[in-house]
Amino acid sequence: MEVIKITGTDDTPNVILDAEKGIIEFSGRSLPEDVLSFYGPVLQWIEEYIQSPNQKTEINIKLDYFNTASSKVILDILIYFETIAKQDKEVIVHWFYQEEDEDMEEAGEEYAEIVDVKFEMHVY
Amino acid sequence: MENVDYMKLVYQFHKDMLANRFTLVYEGEITHQITKAFTSLTENKMDSYSEDASMKRKVFHVMVECLQNLSKHAEDYKVLNGKGYSGEGIFIIGRTGDNNEDYHILTGNIIQTSKVPDMEAFLERINQLDKNGLKELFKKQMREGSLTEKGGAGLGLIDIARKTGSKLEYNFIRIDDKNSFYTLRTTIIRNQHI
Numbered sequence: 001m002e003v004i005k006i007t008g009t010d011d012t013p014n015v016i017l018d019a020e021k022g023i024i025e026f027s028g029r030s031l032p033e034d035v036l037s038f039y040g041p042v043l044q045w046i047e048e049y050i051q052s053p054n055q056k057t058e059i060n061i062k063l064d065y066f067n068t069a070s071s072k073v074i075l076d077i078l079i080y081f082e083t084i085a086k087q088d089k090e091v092i093v094h095w096f097y098q099e100e101d102e103d104m105e106e107a108g109e110e111y112a113e114i115v116d117v118k119f120e121m122h123v124y
Numbered sequence: 125m126e127n128v129d130y131m132k133l134v135y136q137f138h139k140d141m142l143a144n145r146f147t148l149v150y151e152g153e154i155t156h157q158i159t160k161a162f163t164s165l166t167e168n169k170m171d172s173y174s175e176d177a178s179m180k181r182k183v184f185h186v187m188v189e190c191l192q193n194l195s196k197h198a199e200d201y202k203v204l205n206g207k208g209y210s211g212e213g214i215f216i217i218g219r220t221g222d223n224n225e226d227y228h229i230l231t232g233n234i235i236q237t238s239k240v241p242d243m244e245a246f247l248e249r250i251n252q253l254d255k256n257g258l259k260e261l262f263k264k265q266m267r268e269g270s271l272t273e274k275g276g277a278g279l280g281l282i283d284i285a286r287k288t289g290s291k292l293e294y295n296f297i298r299i300d301d302k303n304s305f306y307t308l309r310t311t312i313i314r315n316q317h318i
Contacts, residue, residue, distance in 0.1 A: 068277050069277045071283075101178075101181065110263060
């Protein structure tokens with residue numbers, strides 16, 4: 001599968017989708033004007049990836065801000081990986097938050113409660 | 125309006141803004157570009173007096189959700205060039221509290237009178253919930269809701285209530301059978317332990 005790298009802007013995140021390495025990464029800010037058109041191709045790539053996923057997939061989420069529409073998309077992404085985690089594939093979500101950003105820390109904890117995937121929390 | 129003394133009106137606007145501690149007042153089309161411009165303007169202003177990082181994050185967050193609500197839900201929204209939305213409304217941000225330590229964000233827009241009861245019930249439901257109740261409602265809505273074609277997740281108001289820890293203040297003024305004017309005030313209180 002093609003490696004997708006999207007460079008972030010002031011309202012869209014940096015995205016890396018690398019099937020060979022089993023790495024999915026989002027960093028920066030996410031408040032796109034049109035959340036569906038920005039994340040549409042990302043979701044399409046993930047749908048294809050989970051058809052034949054790596055033995056191990058690491059999802060790095062290092063966002064310093066995301067709006068509520070993006071929070072829904074992040075959940076949708078994580079739910080895709082929940083399905084492969086149930087098929088004995090290893091999936092780890094690395095959730096990064098800044099030292100005093102309690103809201104971001106809490107957001108990670110909430111996703112970990114909703115989705116049945118292994119989470120590791122990291123302060124950066 | 126006839127015989128308006130515009131020179132005096134400008135001075136009056138100026139005095140009213142200062143007296144009410146409004147730092148930004150805007151009436152008109154709310155687009156994504158406007159949302160970005162207002163948030164960066166406010167961030168720069170907060171940087172100029174070294175506002176606390178947590179307050180900055182909260183103000184930014186609430187501004188984005190309020191502005192996106194206006195651009196997506198105001199009754200007379202338009203589709204822009206096939207993508208993106210704009211709505212008409214009024215947006216105000218100002219300082220509040222005894223020592224200007226808090227912020228409030230006020231918005232106003234037209235909604236259909238027929239939608240008022242549902243909107244009011246939703247706002248009331250949010251206001252009746254405590255911290256934990258809001259968290260559960262947010263999680264439920266995130267799981268069970270789906271994005272509308274306008275990219276709304278139905279999470280904005282719940283999130284504002286969670287992030288500010290304050291009750292949402294709202295009002296509906298009936299314009300006529302068809303339209304009403306909806307105003308929302310959210311307050312970001314410093315050192316609110318939520």
